[in-house]
Amino acid sequence: MKFAFFANTDWYLYNFRLSTALRLRNDGHEVVMISPPGNFGDRFAAHGCRWIPLVSMDRASLNPLREAVTLYQLTRVLRHKRPDLLHNFTLKCAIYGAIAARLARVPATVNAVAGMGYVFTSDTLKARTLRPLVKALLHTALDNERSLLVLQNPDDASAFGNTGLIAPDKIRVIRSSGVNTSRFQPPKRFPNRHERLRVLLAARLLREKGIHEFVDASALLRAWGRDVEFILAGTPDPGNPHSVNQEQVQQWADAGLVRWLGHVDDMPGLLKTVHVMALPSYYREGVPKSLIEGAACGLALITTDMPGCREVVTNDGVDGLCVEPRNARALADCIIRLDDDRELLLQLGHHARQKALRDFDERLVIQRTLDVYTELMNPLNGPSGAVRFMP
Known part of the structure; x- marks a missing residue:
């Protein structure tokens, strides 16, 4: 099978999702990374992952023409690569990725949002002005039978469920993107009482x-x-x-x-x-x-x-x-x-x-993520190991 990961920075994909991509590759699957250009994209090749830069994408842009070009480019990439599943990360990518996946007829989509984001958490005029539009786009993007929304904590699950943007039974909670507990370990020497x-x-x-x-x-x-x-x-x-x-x-x-x-x-x-x-x-x-x-x-x-x-x-x-x-x-x-x-x-x-x-531990998080993929691709297998959100 072929999987595509789409995020608003190559830094995020490299630092937060490379381990999942490597697990998929080790299981015999192909993985394509998609993001705007950055300093980390070239590193994927060393791990056997293809990286495709979306040159037009600017995560801070509000220019309608530029956004339309980005959506067009993303749709072209998906039509060309034909992934079996697209995993989108962050709010903007969830919207664009879900819409592009429909246009490109990608069979399954996972939308992962870590935190509610600037538009929903800020009280600035700009954020309040954008909020109705983003809500409308989110509702359109998330209203898909072959998609699931993955959130990282129950508070966000309640917030999304209460907005009516998505049915609660389409939400899964996977706490964090995980940490490599073998690489991140306590030091062998602990501080004494006189150490700064x-x-x-x-x-x-x-x-x-x-x-x-x-x-x-x-x-x-x-x-x-x-x-x-x-x-x-x-x-x-x-x-x-x-x-x-x-x-x-x-x-x-x-x-x-x-x-x-x-x-x-x-x-x-x-x-x-x-x-x-x-x-x-x-x-x-x-x-x-x-x-x-x-x-x-x-x-x-x-x-x-x-x-x-x-x-x-x-x-x-x-x-x-x-x-x-x-x-x-x-x-x-x-x-x-x-x-x-x-x-x-x-x-x-x-x-x-x-x-x-x-x-x-990232091994637990990766397995729960793969369980979500399995649930979408093989719905007869039953629910994933991720926590379902119940209102």
Whole structure:
């Protein structure tokens, strides 16, 4: 069989879905990756996967002509490659991919949406203006007998189910895109009580990820005479209107508030050098990759009780610490608590690792994804191993 994966960046496909593609190839199937041009596309060839760049696609574009050209190009690719199943990732790709799949007569479609996205979570005029159009397009795209919608947490499943955009029995929940728990492992040496605490935030540099609160917490701890290192990994996202700009991040780094690493290829190596993974997000996440990678490495986690984040830290004080969103003081207090109590630091990391092994190992996630494919391609086999959403 032939499978096609379609996402709005080649970076996403390479970092989040390559393992699934390799499992399919090992099972004897062909996989084609489709995305706008980027710096990661050429890497697929080394893994035996074909990558096709959609030159016209710009994930931030609202130009009707450009969007029409993108849809036309995608439809042509699908007609030429003739996949048996198309798996679309992110909201925009779900819409375009589902429409193109119908035009190209692709037999089955899976639409995966991690988080509700800017249009549904922002209260800006632009987002509110786009929302009715996106809802109408989503309803058209998702209303297909041979398609399923995959979401990463029950909160999003409830939100989608309550909108009437899709029948609840067409929703499947697969928590996260998974983490390689063999590659992401705890360090062999644990920090002693005198070692300088190092706290990492690894994410796209969007305001809703709690970037400003992270920097403000650093400033507070410095004012209080605390010696804690704050590390920021990630780059601005020009395609998102809520991205922090590079000049601002550089100012924070120059002031000594954060050590900014930019994009990091070797995340397992970086995680072995830090003690805490913080994500003070006030954004509707799917299930944040940074949190499950930090959990797999046995780091203490600090996050908020927001959709997606609460899937990773489910019990405050046991498998992580929860802070109030948009509250730099609360974040600073949590970091001080871990700085002062290294036994708690180790306990939280141990429980986080156990949860990652139990719930987020990529082998489990990949198998649940393949179960969804099987359910669509062979409906007589019964429901998939993914959690069905029941209203």
